[in-house]
Amino acid sequence: MSGPWLGVDLGGTLVKVVLLRDGVVSERATVPTVRGGAPATVAGLADVVAARVGREPGIAGVGITIPGLFDADGNAVVVPNLPGSWGGQPIVAPVAAAAGRPVTLINDARAFGLAELELGAARGADTAIGIVLGTGIGGVVIVGGRLHTGAGGGAGEIGHQVLVPDGPPCGCGNRGCLEALARSGVIAARAGTATIVEAVEAARAGEPRARAALEEAAAHLGHGLANAVTLLQPERVFIGGGVAEAGSILLRPIEEALRRMAPLPPPESYSVVPAALGSWAGAIGAALAASGAGRPSGIGT
Ligand SMILES: [Zn+2]
Structure with a gap:
């Protein structure tokens, strides 16, 4: 370089x-x-x-x-x-x-995944899955120590796997995608707050509706990641984006749901870590x- x-x-x-x-x-x-x-x-x-x-x-x-x-x-x-x-x-x-x-x-x-692979949380990984939580839900797959982009160049769209058939409409035109169930705007709306930051603050303060909104989002995110982990058996899952900066109040229930819904890969075969490079x-x-x-x-x- x-x-x-x-x-x-x-x-x-x-x-x-x-x-x-x-x-x-x-x-x-x-x-x-x-x-x-x-x-x-x-x-x-x-x-x-x-x-x-x-x-x-x-x-x-x-x-x-x-x-x-x-x-x-x-x-x-x-x-x-x-x-x-x-x-x-x-x-x-x-x-x-x-x-x-x-x-x-x-x-x-x-780009998030490439940066984390070269300089951050996915460094040295052969197989890894990254997810970015924000306005939308982005994803990235690393196989053989490289970004895997697939035949059409668009592989990694973890946010657009359908989790609820005929579920809520998604920006991609489909229905029931992970993104439609757990993007920041949806979490805030369920929490009854104007923004995701307010939703996280309310959940930290113990407000029941906000806590329930975060728990529901974490369950969907764990579900989507469990499908990806079962398919790819990565050694690392890294989670980034503005919503992930909520920290353990969101990341811990995501990991719990992921591990509960992906029983096949040995638990010690992969780690779930926060991204390292921030925004x-x-x-x-x-x-x-x-x-x-x-x-x-x-x-x-
Ligand atoms: Zn979608």
Whole structure:
């Protein structure tokens, strides 16, 4: 890895930017996400990247996360948790044209997993499963010490496995997905609070409705992870994202439900751990993707 590499994590409210130099994060910055639709948001990204590359022409390449799926030409396919119409929206071409550097796209959960694999909680693991709890529920699968992205490039969508047939509608268009049952907005609504942070605070204070909401979410998350663990027999399960920062009040019941519903893998054969890199994992993973880490299993470009 030479570089340096620029990593850009596109979120609904903030764009996080890191510079990865010799495998070390040497700079972190945030800028507001430009609103007003997908073309405006991408133009804003292109401006941020072009400005940063302009100040440091040595930047060798740029990685960008999107909270959704994209095609082999670098156009968005579906981005359920960002406002605007994203289907077919070019991302790689306009940013590469503005920056004059190669641009690599990577799904945000896969970027989280790549960062945790190279520098965080999944380091050294041969087989691992990661889950990111937030506005949506992202996932990532590591097999043979590499990101596994599957034939279509979108493997790891743990949040879109159906747990309740004909259950509540999901942003992906299906019904009864894990994400539809346990994303942050659903937990807050069940808890009767405005935000997930308030739900966690209320649960910590012993408020019964909030405690029940967290317990129900943990049961669904444990169920989804149990299916994945039974299928893949990982040595490690790592849990990250803003909701996971609730800590043991959520992570312990998730692990209990997971172990109860996955009786086949020997209990000592895997550990369940919190992610290590916090909210910067996506941007770090984007920079790693730009550097070529995770290939040749195909992270998309
Ligand atoms: Zn879904």
